[in-house]
Amino acid sequence: MPPSPPLGCWLIVLALLTPWIPAGANPVSADVAPDDPVAAAAFDSDTLGPKVRDAFAAVHRGLSADALLADDILLHAFDRRVRTALATPRGKPPSWNPAIDTFAARWMLLRLRKSGQLDVPTTARVAVALNAPPRDTYATAAEIAARLTLDRFGGSLDAAMCDPPRRAHFDAEAARLTAGLEGLTPTLLRAAALGLRKARRLRPELTVRIADWGRTLTTHAAADLIADPQRIPRVPGVYLFRNAQGYLYIGEAKDLRVRLTQHLGGEGQPALTAHLGAVDLNTLTIELHAFDPESNGRLTAHRRAYESELIHTRQPKFNVRP
Numbered sequence: 001m002p003p004s005p006p007l008g009c010w011l012i013v014l015a016l017l018t019p020w021i022p023a024g025a026n027p028v029s030a031d032v033a034p035d036d037p038v039a040a041a042a043f044d045s046d047t048l049g050p051k052v053r054d055a056f057a058a059v060h061r062g063l064s065a066d067a068l069l070a071d072d073i074l075l076h077a078f079d080r081r082v083r084t085a086l087a088t089p090r091g092k093p094p095s096w097n098p099a100i101d102t103f104a105a106r107w108m109l110l111r112l113r114k115s116g117q118l119d120v121p122t123t124a125r126v127a128v129a130l131n132a133p134p135r136d137t138y139a140t141a142a143e144i145a146a147r148l149t150l151d152r153f154g155g156s157l158d159a160a161m162c163d164p165p166r167r168a169h170f171d172a173e174a175a176r177l178t179a180g181l182e183g184l185t186p187t188l189l190r191a192a193a194l195g196l197r198k199a200r201r202l203r204p205e206l207t208v209r210i211a212d213w214g215r216t217l218t219t220h221a222a223a224d225l226i227a228d229p230q231r232i233p234r235v236p237g238v239y240l241f242r243n244a245q246g247y248l249y250i251g252e253a254k255d256l257r258v259r260l261t262q263h264l265g266g267e268g269q270p271a272l273t274a275h276l277g278a279v280d281l282n283t284l285t286i287e288l289h290a291f292d293p294e295s296n297g298r299l300t301a302h303r304r305a306y307e308s309e310l311i312h313t314r315q316p317k318f319n320v321r322p
Helices: 007-017 045-059 065-070 072-085 101-114 139-153 157-162 164-177 186-198 206-210 222-227 256-264 270-277 300-314
Strands: 216-221 237-243 246-253 285-290
Touching: 045 065, 045 072, 045 101, 065 072, 065 101, 065 157, 065 186, 072 101, 101 157, 139 157, 139 164, 139 186, 139 216, 139 246, 157 164, 157 186, 164 186, 206 300, 216 222, 222 256, 222 285, 237 256, 237 300, 246 256, 246 270, 246 300, 256 270, 256 285
Parallel strands: none
Antiparallel strands: 216 285, 237 246, 237 285
């Protein structure tokens, strides 16, 4: 397979072909949280900041903000402290919206850390249970769960860890991907995802964020699609092959059913067919990013820009790097 053009070329093409998106517009989904959760919750930053800082100092046990964010027990203790601190002078609990205010308080914690205003010593190390599996046995699952969450909701991993609905979505995906792995906890999976973010392994995908092409995301076992190809939509899109070891191959097609039927039937590119033939189909998962055929997703240049960025950030094993 010939090498793809550099990612920058595709982004330039996409920028030229994609309609302008006004500042503040949400180009992906109505489920994406606002850029500033603190403002959305109508909190005053000067008031909320010190209370968040004090709550963190009271409960963090010497651990970092990321470690607190990964641990449900510490995080819920932090949430309660903030809520109590925001009570009125007479002790009346504030009107607290869990879906908005909890997100805002957690977000303020990360904002303080990033701005250097979280002046609380964090010298303790996270204690890992003796029966915990090695991180390399579940880091890939944490990455895939994070990507699935970001694809579904948009935003950043920090937002996904702070926002209760997105956090629950990550937990569910991570648990499904690691079913049967003994000694693994949601805390370990969240910590692994945050570690990938810190190592710049979860870079934002600009093309994916602006591609409002009536996108539908679905995940299928390869064996199911082989048994019933009718489950594959006949629309343009991008497809991702993956298994427990990570992403294997990413491609784009004008007609997903035609292209995937070729791949799964051994009639696709010879090199890819050989690679996939060595993979146990019972472990192979296919993720579909299907686009509205009347949208810009019908244009080859747009799909290739989307495909190229996914190859660049997710590093599938069998693709030639863009």
